[in-house]
Each structure stands twice: as C-alpha cells, then as structure tokens.
Amino acid sequence: MITASSKAQVDVVYTDLVWSDEFETNGAINSTKWHHQTQLPNGGSWFNGEVQHYTNLISNSFVNEGFLTIKAIKEPYTNQGVTKQYTSARLNSKFAFLYGRVDIRAKIPTNQGTWPALWMLGKNVNEIGGFFNAEFGTTNWPACGEIDIMEHGITPSQPAGFIQSALHTPSSFGNTVNHGGTIASNLGNDFHVYSVNWSPFQITFLLDGVAFYTYNPAVKNASTWPFDAEQYLLLNIAMGGVAGNIPSSFTQASMEIDYVRVYQNLQVDTEAPTNFTATVGNVTSSTIELLLNATDNSGNVAYSINYGDQTINTANPSGVEKSVIVPNLMPTTTYNFSISASDVAGNQYSNNPLLLSATTTGVTGCSGTDTEAQQGSFSTGYNYIFETIGNDVKITFELLDTDKVGVVAFLWRQTPFTEYQMTNVSGSTYSYTITNQTIGATISYAVKFAYAGGLSVTKYLTYVVGDNCSLTVNAFELDKFSFQNPVTDFINIHTTVAIDKVEIYTLLGKLVLSSSTPTESIAVKNLAKGVYLLAVYQGDKKSIKKMIVK
Template sequence: MKNSTSFKLLLSFFLFCQFGFAQVDVVYSNLVWSDEFDGNGAINSNNWFHQTQLPTSGSWFNGEEQHYTDLLTNSFVNSGMLNIVAKKEPYTSQGITKQYTSARLNSKFAFKYGRIDVRAKLPLEAGTWPAIWMLGKNVNEDGGYFDSSFGTTDWPACGEIDIMEHGIFGGQNINYIQSTLHTPSSFGGSVNNGGTIASDLANSYHVYSLNWSPFQLTFLLDNVPYYTYNPSVKNASTWPFNLEQFLLLNVALGGIAGTIPTSYTQSSMLIDYVRVYQNTAVDTQAPINFTATIGAVTSTSVELLLNATDNSGTIGYNVAYGTNSNGMAGTSGIQKSVIITGLNPNTNYNFTVTASDLTGNPAANNPIIVNATTLPNSTLICSGTSSLAQQGSFSTGYNFEFQTNNTNEVKITYSLLDTDKVGVVAYLWKQSPFSEVQMTNVSGNTFTKTITGQTSGSTISYGVKFAYAGGLSVTNYYSYVVGSACTMGVTTFSELNQISFQNPVSDFITINSDLVLDTIEIYNLVGNLVLKTETKSNTVDVSSLESGVYLLTVYSGTEKVVKKIIIR
C-alpha cells in the first residue's frame, strides 16, 4: 500500500462513511495500529510473530493436519497483500512429519476495546479453514507470543473472539461466514455465534470487522452489523472481554474443516490491511445534564429514559437493581431508552443509575435513583375448547381465549372449528346488559375483539354468535376475571338450555320447561331491559312491545339462558 496524500484523503472519507453509518454502540475513530502490507518479501517482524510450536499432543487442535511454519513460502507480502498460504507438502518439525504446511500469525500488539477492520479474500477449497480471530493476552498456550510473560489463564477463561471463520459450517452456503465467542459459559460448539452470507467470496475482497466496547461486541461484514454479543449478566464466565487481546491470522487444514481432497495443492488467504481504531483523546470533562426518568411500564418490564451530554460524544450508563447490574453506551445529548425485562408483576423496584464517559469520569449528580412499580399481570390468557351451544349447535366446536393486555383492555378471540359451515361471520355477545358487536376476522374462521374500559378484578361474561349460510350457532357465555389469576368460568346451561317456545309470537309467549323459572327478562337489541317478570308463571304478556327482534333471558336458580325472539 502506498502512503500518499491522495490515499490519506481517501482513508479519511472512508472513515467518515465507515463510522458515520455503522450501527455500533461506541464509535472508535483514531487509528492506533495497522499493517498495510506495503512492499514485498517477509512480513513485518515488528508487527507479527510466527506461532509454530505444536501443542503437547503433537498436533493442532480440532484434528487439523498442518504444520505451522515461519517459511517464506507460507507467509509473505507481495504487491501490497499479505499471503497466508496453505500447501500440500511433507514437512518435518519438532520431530513430527506432516503432509501440509501453513502459517499462524500472532500480532505483537494487544489492546482492550476498539474497532478492528481486516480486508481479506478467502480460500474456499474443501478442507480449508481460514480464520481472523483474537485471544486474551493472558492465554496459557505454549509457543504463543505473549505466553512466556503473560500466559496465566487457560482457554476458554482467557476469552476467544472469532471475528471471521469459514469452511467449518457443513450444510451452509459456500459464501457463509460466522463469528463466535468462546467463554467459560459456552465454548467448543458455542451457542454465542452469528453468521451471514457474503457476496462472491471466491473472487471478492470483504472487510471483516469487530466493534468491541465495554458493553458489547458487534460483528460487521463490509460495515453492516450482523451479530451482537451482549450478555445481560457480565462476569468472568460470560464476559472475559475486559482485558487485552491480540490478533491471530491463519489457515488450518482438515479436521472439522472436512476431508482434504487428494487433488489439493495449495490455497491462500490474501489480506489487504489490518487496522485497529481506538479513541485516544485525553478526556477530563465529566458528563453533565444527567437525567434518568421512568418511561413505559408493564407487568414484567420497566423502561428507563436516560440522557446526558459529554464532550467525547459517548456516555456510559450503568443500571443496578437488586443483585443485577447492566452497562450500556449512549450518544451524548440523545435520550437512551433502556428496557429492563424479566421483572415480577405488581412489584416495586428501585433502579440506581450512573453516568460516566468512557474514560471513567462520573457525572456530578451520580447516582440517580428512580422508582417504579410494575403493573399487575398484564398478559393473562385463559383459553379452552368447547362444543356447548346456547343456540343452534356445533358439529365440532370452537376455541375461545381471553387475554388481559393492559389493566383496562381484554382481547377476546374465538375460532370456529366446524368445517361444514361457510360464509362465517362472528358477533361478540355481552351477557349483561346484553349487547352485540361484530368481531374482526383474523384468518380463516378466527375472530377477535378487544374491549376497553375494563376494571381489574371485575368479572366479565361473553359469548359469540357465529352466523353462516343457512343458520347460526351461539356459544355458551364464559366468565373471566380481568387482570388477575386465570379463573375463567363457564356459565352452565344444562336443562335450562333446552327450553322451547313458539317463535315468532304475538301477544303472549309461553315457555316450555321442566324447571321452575324464577325470572324472565326481555331486552331490545341495544341492550335495554324492556320487560321483566319474577312470577312463577311460564307465560309472559308481550302485547305492549312493538314488533321486532328481542332477546329473551330466562333464569332458574343459578342458571340463565338467552334466546332470540321475534314479536309480530
């Protein structure tokens, strides 16, 4: 790479684009270490160390088949590119002969926090495993550059950050690359990983990046984030990433990368540059205008709204409650929304919030303590399946579900399971006082309606009329306690549901029933009570009512039933 004025201007523009639009939590903008791989010949020994010593087993891990060497044929610079070349060739080292060689480079530069950009082109041949990755400077690995002075910690407690790996993900697209974190909480086949598909790895260079802050690790391909690691609990088991790490570049062969074809001869990973950015300006000014308030509250979460300003442009916030503590970054002068989840319903919480810049300068008004009480159970679902009907009948039945979304809203959903009915529409029936409202079709024969203005702890009772070509069927009423434990009740009808009467009627309605009827009520279709009798007679004078459609409600003991009547 050539150091020219035009190149520096181009680099400045690239950095502006790069850092101005990347979706990362902390922006690092000062170039602190790099290798542009100018010139030709051997790698820069001030920057890189050849790691060649075999593990005590006599082979590299994961069943790999290569020797790593310091031979110029396995690692060299040519025309502004670092070449790491994996080759098929017999080679004896440390008393062991292997049939393949390659190179594994350690950076002699270690750092904590920053952004790493590596522009590279990968080998795609079967059996190859190119990697751009990092290990803790304190890793106890004989033969590593930092081991003799700093190697006090075994893997994975040292932490491993795989910025980019290729070739070991069977069944994936040939252009698939992945980033993985290895920690004491998850290592080997770590669950902490994320991948993406690049465009044309065989012929194109791509920029593989890591943005490493005190709060999270974000991985990017060509400046587009595709995976973020941010465990809610950060300790030695989940977050060994608060100490210096160094870079590794290598191409392994065989093992979990698969069988090396007999026709294999050699392949190369070409690297255009390696760049590390940090923020180097000395910052002595503490954040000011620090505020912390409560935002949205649910039964299981509390939103904290945080804000502060700082000359560095970045604010570090920490939120502590109980035994929990979580840190995150925010932008100076821009409100940060932090949602604390996994809380208990109807519980009071105190949140202790602090603000500082990334240098550690604290806000003068630290800490701010804010208090919030979560709502009562806000996602209470009671559901069931039935075929009981108060009018008509069901060939299969229906599903019903009541869900309290907020303290004053209940979402009611019914699904007709009958397959012999067409042209279905649904109407929600409120039991008392009676009302009818059309429900919204969700899909198929599933309908929903949200009722508002409810009171937590009150009991509501609803059923549904399914109307369809050639008739209608009405479900039983189901009672539900708003915003409390799931205590849905079914209004039973038993023998009362079997009453009969002539319909339409003129002056009198006579109800045929084997039960003793206590009360008979008649409502118009807007829910107004227009007639009521508490006599033990089963005959009711309706001559005073105008012609039209009404709802007849009949009570016997603790049971009731609603029927539609037509008065001429």
C-alpha cells in the same frame, strides 16, 4: 471502516489508530509486528483434527504489492519429527490491547476443507509456541477468552457465503455457543472488512460496517466475560478437521489481507457529559424500557442504572439515544430507577442521578411446572411462562435441576422445526421472544437444555396466543373457593369445603409460602409486591388461582 452508520450500531466508538499493518513492503512479513507460531501442540497435531503444519516459510506467508498473503499448500513437510501433507501459516501479532476496534480488510478462500480465521486470544493463554506464552502464559483456554472475528468453512449447514463470529468462554466449556453470522456477498472473490468492536460492556461484530451480532451476557464474571484483559490477533488458514474433508484435487488456497487496524481512544478527557435525559419507553408485565441520551466531547457516554439491588451498566455514542430493556421484572409492580451518566474517563454528569419510576403491567399468559422430557431426563424439572405482549410472545423457562453445569438453552419450534438460542436472563432462567404472532393462534414450543456431558429436552407445550390462564390440575369446586384480590397483609380464603393445605408460588413456580395448618387467614405481609399463584388443596385435589399482593 468507521462510518456514521456503524457508529450508531456500537456502544463505544473508537477513533484513534493505535496499531496497524498496511503491508507496504514486499517480501517477508514484518517481524517487528508478527510472530510465526509453528510449534506443534503436545501430541503432534493441531487442535480440532486439523492436518496442516504451520511454517515460517515465505511460500506460506508473504507480502506483495500491498497485500499480505497466507497460503495453504498441499505438499509433504516434516518438522519437529512429524510429517504432514499440508502447510500453512499462523501469525500472532506482537501487539496486545484491552478494548478497542479491529478492522481487517481481507479476501478469504472458500475451498472445501479450508478454515480461514481472523481472531483473538487472551495474552495470558498458556499455549506453547505462542508469542506471549513464555512471559504471560498463565491461563488455560478457554479461561483466557477467545474472540473469533471471522471464520469460514466450519458451518456446512449454512448457505454459501456465510461467515461466523463467536466467543469462547468457560461458561460454554469452550464450545461454539455464543455466536452469530451473516452472508458476505461474492465471498472468495471480493474484499470485505471484518470488524469487532470490544468495549467494557459488550462485543459487537460487523461486516463492511454493518453490525450482525453482539455478545452482552446479563451476568458478567470470569465464566461469561474473560474479556477484561489484553488480547492479541491471530491470522491463519487451517486445513481439514472440523472444516471437513479436503478434496484430492486441492492444491492451494490463499487469504489476502489489505490491512489490519486497531483503534482505541487516546484523548485525555476532563469534560463531563451534558444534556442528559432519561425517559420511560415501552412497559410490559416483565420489562421496562428506559430511553437515555447525553452528549460528551469524547464521543461516548456510559450509563449506570440502579434499581433495588440490581445494576445495569451500558454505553452508547454521544447524542445517540440508547434503549435499555430492564428484564425479569414482576407484573403490576412499581420500580424506581436511579440513573447516572458519565464518560468513559469517569467524568460525571453534574446533576447525577436522574430518577424515574414505572409500573409494570399485568400478565396475559400461562405458566407452569413440569418434569417430562422428550429427550434425556430432568431430576427436578422446569418452570415455564408463555406471556403475550402485544403481538409478541415471550417464552421463559427456568431449569430447576441443580446437577447440570455449563447450561445453554435453545427454544425449539415444533412446526416447522426451528431452533433459537435463548437469552440467559438470570441464574438458570432463559428467555426468548417470538414476534408478530396472531392473537388466537396456537403455537407449540419446547426447550433444549444443553450442558456438560449431555442434554435434556422438555416436552412440547402448546399455548394460544393472547390466552390468560393459570395452572389448573384436577380443580375442585372453584365456586366454593374465593378470596378478596388484591391482598395486603393477610389473605382470607372463603370456602365451603375443608382446606388441607395452602401454597403460594411465584409465576416461575418457586414455592414461597406453605401452610398445612387448617386456616382461612394466612399472613402474606412478608411477600414482595407482585403476582403469585395461590394453590389450595383438598385431599388429592388442587385448585390454583392468581393472587396480587399490593
């Protein structure tokens, strides 16, 4: 269901119908389009504790009056030497594709213990019984990538009508970490259109043409983005396992599907984009917004943004302004951007690149380093920044431990308790912005770092919205410690007491310079422009002040 409103919510619009099943012929499923996956995995049971047999019986999957029905039935059934008490169907499409849009109009069951799913797997998945396995099955799950367009019945903590979309990747160790959801009205009685829009840049999920979740990792590699190879479709109802207990009164449940449609762009495009504009939008101490727009006959425009040694690639529908937030920048620093526009076919705008320059603002916030944990432990610790931007507070944490893999970060609000998944902005640094805060109000947050084999939770840190502070521990006579600020090539420290050591840190707590030689003049010409923390030691006492390098 490609509408004008849904076009504005995705980055690439796909318009050419390349594969579909409208389910127009009554009886068995179309065997030229679908494969029944019935082979049990090794061990004799399906994954996730599921208790069904998938069959090729017409009682479990059939077409009638324009609809495909997949039916889960309570009945004893023996196959491959194993008897189970429930049957269902799991269909693989015999069509695989790279990038495009999938629309599936379906009515799903909501019975307790059922797990209806519309999803995708990499064509290269090594899974016995799958249609593509014999010829292409070279890659284990989740390295093949999994895109869950719609799942229901496995989120018991969510309200009625909640449907979930998710991505499974090596970076999440296959766990349901990258996911979003929304409420579907009158679920179980009404048909809804479940969609995924998959481009080289991001994956967006939609319900009835309205986008509700986009996956777009800052770093795209084989671990976070195994979505650069062909995938195929799966339709099924699983029983039990993570879907919970099946009531003894259960007899059967059905999923009805009106159509499955896949769109791509087939037009051979030789025309380059026109009317390309690029301007600077909102600027904070750590982000710069770039506003991009161009038109192209193909309906889509790709943008490449280069600054320093960094590149951001994105896309948007033709003629629709694209807002790109460049993250993780240093305060009071000028950044130069080189921005190019092309279409998806690679035709370049005639006057590429456009050049922009913007300077980030100063910081209003607090930062620090700690090792304390309220759950688990930290071998090295973590850095943190609370930064007020207008009426919002951007909270950034960096995990310093290097012995933890598959890390995902969640922000914890203390009162009332709420958990938010944070964005991995780079390396082991995670960020989340809480909006509409009151200047002067006190907030308290912690971060849970989940990783392979466990989790560690920081202590709760209290911050006054709008406060501008620095790390200060056992400060000695601050009036006896001063320096000219900003600094250029050298920092000259004026003090009436002896200095034992001087250290300079980034705002995230990374040590970039240390001097234990008694001196009041320290060379800083090799430091990049920006804001730092200057720590001066006298015995066991330390004082820290902010320092700007120009």
